[in-house]
Amino acid sequence: MTDLDLLYTDVEDDLRNVVRTVLAAHCDPVAVTALYDGDRSLVESLWKNIAVDLGLAGLLVPEDRGGAGASAREAAVVLEELGRFAAPVPFLTSAVVATTVLLDTDGPLLGQVAAGERTAALVTPLSMSAHGAFPTVSLGPDGLTGRITSVAGALEADVLLVPVSVADVIAVYAVSAEHADITPVISLDMTRQLADITFDAVAGEQIVSDGESSVRRALEAGTALLASEQYGVARWCLDETVAYLKERRQFGRVVGGFQAIKHRLADLYTAVESANAAARYAAAALAADDADTLVAASVAQAFCGDLAVLAGEEAVQLHGGMGMTWEHPAHLYLKRAKADQIAFGTGGVHRSRLADLLDIPGPR
Known part of the structure; x- marks a missing residue:
């Protein structure tokens, strides 16, 4: 284990300011709330602002392959701001998870995703942890056949990265989204709406012949960096609540002046700061x-x-x-937080995993 610097660099601070400025201008809470009424017009335009105008779709892609050549640290800063605005864009699913799989490929798809020309999604359930058994589809003489449910990012994707059982290994195939049957699912968090995907003798191109490690590495990246989004959500909740309680008056006093409220806010503040440290360490460790x-x-x-x-x-x-x-936008953040709580494995799953990783004996 190396010594990791968890402090934000000047580059990361500048990146945060740019992303926050764009989101403040284009990600209005009213438009985000409209997603729950079926109006998803914000998603495409906002993703263009993030992926193309800012060039963040290729943040994790090396420069010699058409990307920005940044690291997980910078991606974490972007996700903090996306969480702060409950932004409905597929940055996590495409620019992080799918891109991590594509880094193991040689074709043009990685460059297209990095440029924001195409958006990709890894076809695994959002709740799938990196160390669990993940579902696959089968390869027959007529193409790919199978069904995988609760996939995030599929509704925004142009291309699907599909784990396929081939003999004794798991390969990854690229499938055009228009060739799959993608059924939207009414989700608790409609800013990251899930979908069930069915493949019925669908043609695809093999892009990774032995792809299990690629898929697990992608899910691990998603696990580590989702924490930064969760920190951004929590930070917004804390900041907005404190600001409100400084102005709201009851019984002739500012509500934030009541001791019981102060204690709750103090407890929340220390927990949010701890979340920042945990998320930063995960991002720094992944980057290094x-x-x-x-x-x-x-x-x-x-x-x-x-x-x-x-x-x-x-x-x-x-x-x-x-x-x-x-x-009031508070419900947007509670829904995002609750949906994220089970993404890439619940807290209980990860605590059990930590017991195995650290060789902690279970109850006798």
Whole structure:
């Protein structure tokens, strides 16, 4: 294990400012809420702002392959801001998870995804952890056949990266999204809507012949970096709640001045700061390919997933009756936090994994 610097660099701070400025201009909470009424017009335009205008679709892609040549640290900063705005873009699913698989390929698809010309999605359930058995489809004489449910990012994808059982190995095939039957699922978090995907004798191109390690590495990257999004969600909930309680008056006093409220906010603040440290360590370890990456990712996910939900609950409750309304954006963050809590494995799954990684004996 190496010493990892968890402090934000000047480059990362500049990147954060740019992303925040774009999101503030283009990701209005009213437009995000409209997704729950079926209006997804914001998704395509906002993704163009992020992927093409800012060039962030290729953030993790080396420069000699058409990308920005950045690392997981920079991707984590982007995800913090996307979480802060509950932004409905497929950065995590395409620019992180799918791109990690494509880094093991030689074809033109990686460059197309990096340029924002195409968007990709790995066809695994969002709840799938990196160390569990993941579903595959079969390869027959007429093409790929099978069904995989609860896939994130598929509705925005042009190309699907499909794990396929071939003899005794798992290969990865690229399939045009228009050739698959993609059925949207009403999801708790409609800013990252899930879909069930059916393949019925569909043609595909093999891009990784022995792809199990590629898929697991991609899911591991998603696990580590999702924590940064969860931290961004929690940070928004804390900041907005504190700002509100400094202005809201009850019984002739500012509500934030009541001791019981101060204690709740203090507890939440320390937990959010701890989440920042856990998420930063996971991102830094991933960027450095550190030997502690697996442990760091599971620690971050076990802690940040539950903390983001707590922050969302506190935001709703401490905003009082207004926090319960459809018009206030607090519900967007609670839904995102609750959906993220089971993404890439629940906190319980990661705590069990930590016991194995650290050789901690179970109860006798």
